[in-house]
Amino acid sequence: xxxxxxxxxxxxxxxxxxxxxxxxxxxxxxxxxxxxxxxxxxxxxxxxxxxxxxxxxxxxxxxxxxxxxxxxxxxxxxxxxxxxxxxxxxxxxxxxxxxxxxxxxxxxxxxxxxxxxxxxxxxxxxxxxxxxxxxxxxxxxxxxxxxxxxxxxxxxxxxxxxxxxxxxxxxxxxxxxxxxxxxxxxxxxxxxxxxxxxxxxxxxxxxxxxxxxxxxxxxxxxxxxxxxxxxxxxxxxxxxxxxxxxxxxxxxxxxxxxxxxxxxxxxxxxxxxxxxxxxxxxxxxxxxxxxxxxxxxxxxxxxxxxxxxxxxxxxxxxxxxxxxxxxxxxxxxxxxxxxxxxxxxxxxxxxxxxxxxxxxxxxxxxxxxxxxxxxxxxxxxxxxxxxxxxxxxxxxxxxxxxxxxxxxxxxxxx
Numbered sequence: 001x002x003x004x005x006x007x008x009x010x011x012x013x014x015x016x017x018x019x020x021x022x023x024x025x026x027x028x029x030x031x032x033x034x035x036x037x038x039x040x041x042x043x044x045x046x047x048x049x050x051x052x053x054x055x056x057x058x059x060x061x062x063x064x065x066x067x068x069x070x071x072x073x074x075x076x077x078x079x080x081x082x083x084x085x086x087x088x089x090x091x092x093x094x095x096x097x098x099x100x101x102x103x104x105x106x107x108x109x110x111x112x113x114x115x116x117x118x119x120x121x122x123x124x125x126x127x128x129x130x131x132x133x134x135x136x137x138x139x140x141x142x143x144x145x146x147x148x149x150x151x152x153x154x155x156x157x158x159x160x161x162x163x164x165x166x167x168x169x170x171x172x173x174x175x176x177x178x179x180x181x182x183x184x185x186x187x188x189x190x191x192x193x194x195x196x197x198x199x200x201x202x203x204x205x206x207x208x209x210x211x212x213x214x215x216x217x218x219x220x221x222x223x224x225x226x227x228x229x230x231x232x233x234x235x236x237x238x239x240x241x242x243x244x245x246x247x248x249x250x251x252x253x254x255x256x257x258x259x260x261x262x263x264x265x266x267x268x269x270x271x272x273x274x275x276x277x278x279x280x281x282x283x284x285x286x287x288x289x290x291x292x293x294x295x296x297x298x299x300x301x302x303x304x305x306x307x308x309x310x311x312x313x314x315x316x317x318x319x320x321x322x323x324x325x326x327x328x329x330x331x332x333x334x335x336x337x338x339x340x341x342x343x344x345x346x347x348x349x350x351x352x353x354x355x356x357x358x359x360x361x362x363x364x365x366x367x368x369x370x371x372x373x374x375x376x377x378x379x380x381x382x383x384x385x386x387x388x389x390x391x392x393x394x395x396x397x398x399x400x401x402x403x404x405x406x407x408x409x410x411x412x413x414x
Contacts, residue, residue: 167220
């Protein structure tokens with residue numbers, strides 16, 4: 001699986017990525033009217049497409065209109081018009097690379113002030129100490145709700161292909177719904193979706209099978225998976241190894257490795273234990289173990305900012321390196337690397353003692369950069385995290401009012 005950064009990668013579906021650099025998913029929370037992509041997202045993705053990245057993976061697109069990770073989340077379900085999504089796909093492919101849509105359901109990680117539903121495998125809420133009240137109390141999903149959710153993923157994937165996207169990435173990491181089913185700390189079910197790892201992985205495997213059946217063979221299907229949850233007794237690297245083996249017969253093209261959740265935000269470099277590096281390639285140690293047995297090409301995301309680090313990741317056997325924050329600050333970083341240059345500036349990590357608040361501020365900083373790019377402005381990585389967080393909270397309040405009104409409206413078939 002090793003290769004130079006700018007060598008092509010041939011995937012199982014027959015799709016060819018022009019290089020080994022991917023823009024990993026970052027939750028934009030920039031939906032326009034009707035929870036649809038609009039010119040802001042088109043401009044943002046044209047900038048990334050022009051920067052030389054071989055693969056762009058969108059921020060998570062919601063499969064269920066009543067379950068959003070944030071009030072400005074994009075929704076692609078059976079009712080959504082495809083025109084805006086076709087424009088989004090066109091923007092993402094304008095530089096000659098591929099664009100995949102990350103599709104997701106938040107499960108229990110839904111803010112307490114959001115309308116709609118808060119579901120989980122069990123009725124165990126998000127535990128964040130004094131911040132726990134920020135999230136709604138989940139109800140355990142019924143068998144019918146599980147089956148309906150599997151169908152929603154397949155519908156969203158099918159419609160993404162119709163809109164012109166090159167693939168989808170099923171989000172099973174970062175503490176969202178599928179990650180919750182995989183976690184023995186959150187999933188306390190005693191039926192066919194709980195107990196053994198095979199049972200806890202059942203919903204993910206059913207979704208992958210349904211998605212693969214709903215799209216053409218040449219359409220890429222990927223999975224984002226935690227290399228570990230970084231919580232004692234939670235989903236760990238051995239579990240990840242076994243799940244990857246379960247995914248192989250289902251026609252998965254790529255597995256992206258990340259880690260953590262809101263309870264242990266390792267994806268921002270602030271896990272609840274010490275198994276992530278402080279600055280770059282947070283999950284490389286775990287990936288090096290998994291790559292030796294993985295029958296599927298792996299992508300590694302988390303803290304990569306320099307070409308030397310990216311090459312080190314590739315040399316370990318990982319097939320694709322994913323970057324998020326680095327590309328929010330320097331959207332043409334792949335072209336810079338090709339020309340022998342590095343980024344001019346990096347975003348400093350937020351090291352507040354309150355890890356939950358620091359994680360929220362880190363995400364707000366990144367969204368601040370994305371919004372600047374979407375306006376055609378240059379990134380401003382020196383923005384203080386507290387300023388970015390306050391600005392983000394104001395935008396989310398406005399978006400929440402709009403989402404409430406939209407959700408109350410009747411919706412017909414697209």
